[in-house]
Each structure stands twice: as structure tokens, then as C-alpha cells.
């Protein structure tokens with residue numbers, strides 16, 4: 001099945017430009033150096049699934065003209081991956097969903113964070129509308145959606161296991177420092193691989209360009225895109241140093257793949 005993957009955001013938690021920073025990347029005129037918070041959208045046969053809802057979701061949805069969301073899958077509960085949930089409101093209204101709540105797929109840990117941060121949604125005690133119409137679903141194995149399958153696999157974000165996902169010939173691994181061996185085994189034969197690559201300098205909870213290049217050598221996907229990128233990596237200059245089949249992702253990047 002043919003599908004399109006759109007990069008909604010390719011930046012690290014603070015976004016690029018970073019507030020208050022005058023570095024070369026934050027002041028760059030290259031639009032590729034403008035990175036909103038990290039998220040992707042997968043579309044096929046008229047269906048739209050998001051992975052994460054960032055604090056920039058509103059801007060991303062307007063930019064990409066998102067008209068409906070069929071499901072949202074979460075990688076973990078950090079602020080840069082969840083805080084846009086409230087902004088799905090206009091897409092959760094009855095005239096768009098036909099009265100169905102938008103399903104949110106989240107691990108127990110992530111669901112706990114969502115319920116507490118968005119308590120006003122999940123424990124609403126007022127009935128006057130205006131709330132995002134969403135409902136939590138647990139993730140206990142592959143998520144089957146409209147003939148496609150999103151298979152979760154653990155990656156380690158520092159010490160904390162979070163979710164990465166394989167779907168067809170593509171996989172999305174954000175916010176990891178280590179990939180356990182059993183997850184590496186599920187990442188063979190990929191056409192498209194997204195990997196966290198924050199910067200060059202080591203970080204306790206994120207992969208680096210160098211570490212992610214080692215993973216590319218092991219897994220040998222056809223094409224790799226680095227994401228969750230900080231202001232340490234200028235787009236053009238960094239791409240010039242990477243192998244031809246490895247690129248920095250950028251906001252609005254669109255890729256076709258087999259789902």
C-alpha cells in the first residue's frame with residue numbers, strides 16, 4: 001500500500017531558532033534551519049495518523065493543511081511531544097469526525113502523563129463543549145489502523161524505555177540514546193529510517209550524528225533521515241558531511257513509501 005510520510009517538525013525540544021539565541025543556525029536565512037518540534041504524519045487511502053502532537057502542532061497543521069486526523073500515536077510523554085494535544089480540538093469536532101472521538105494510542109506511562117497534564121480533558125466536569133474529543137487506547141502490541149500496522153518497539157531515552165514504531169517499510173525512532181538488540185532485529189530491510197540525531201556532542205538521553213551513523217551502518221536502510229535536531233547542526237553544511245543516503249530531515253519533507 002502506497003503511503004506518504006510528512007515531517008511536521010524536525011527540531012529538538014526547544015525548537016530552532018531557540019528563544020534568545022543569536023547563533024548562526026538560529027539566525028540562518030535557510031528555511032531548512034527553521035525546525036519546529038518533532039512529529040510526523042502518515043497518510044494513506046484518505047487516512048491520516050500523527051505520531052506525537054507537539055507544542056507547534058497548530059502551526060504545523062495550518063502549514064500542511066491538515067483537514068482530519070484518524071488517530072494519534074504517542075512515543076512518550078515529554079512536553080515537546082504532547083503539548084499540542086489541545087490544538088486538535090477543531091479537528092475533533094463532530095462535523096469532521098461524525099461524532100467519533102479521535103483515538104490516542106499511548107503506553108501506560110505516556111497515558112499517565114496525558115491524563116495528568118490534560119486532566120481538564122480526561123476528567124471533564126463541565127459539559128459546555130470546547131474540549132478536544134479524544135479517547136485513550138493502550139498499546140499492547142501492533143496498532144492496526146485502516147489496513148496498516150504500526151508496530152511499537154522499545155528504545156531507551158536515557159534510562160527510560162519509550163516507544164519507537166515500524167510501519168511497513170518505514171520506521172520512526174525519536175528521543176533515544178540506545179536501541180536494544182531486540183528492537184534492532186525489527187528494523188531490518190527498511191526503505192526509510194528516521195533516527196534521533198541531536199548534535200555531535202554526546203548527550204545523556206539523545207543520539208548524536210556519530211552514534212546514529214553507526215546505527216545506519218548496522219541496519220543499512222535505503223534512506224535515513226535524522227531528526228530532533230538542535231541548533232548545533234546547520235542544514236546544508238551538515239548534509240555535505242553525511243553519506244548520500246543519509247540526510248537531515250526538515251519541516252515539510254514528504255516521502256513516499258510502502259506501508
Ligand SMILES: [Zn+2]
Nearest residue numbers: 013078080175
Ligand atoms: Zn523530544
Ligand SMILES: [Zn+2]
Nearest residue numbers: 021023026231
Ligand atoms: Zn542557536
Ligand SMILES: [Zn+2]
Nearest residue numbers: 076078157175
Ligand atoms: Zn523526550
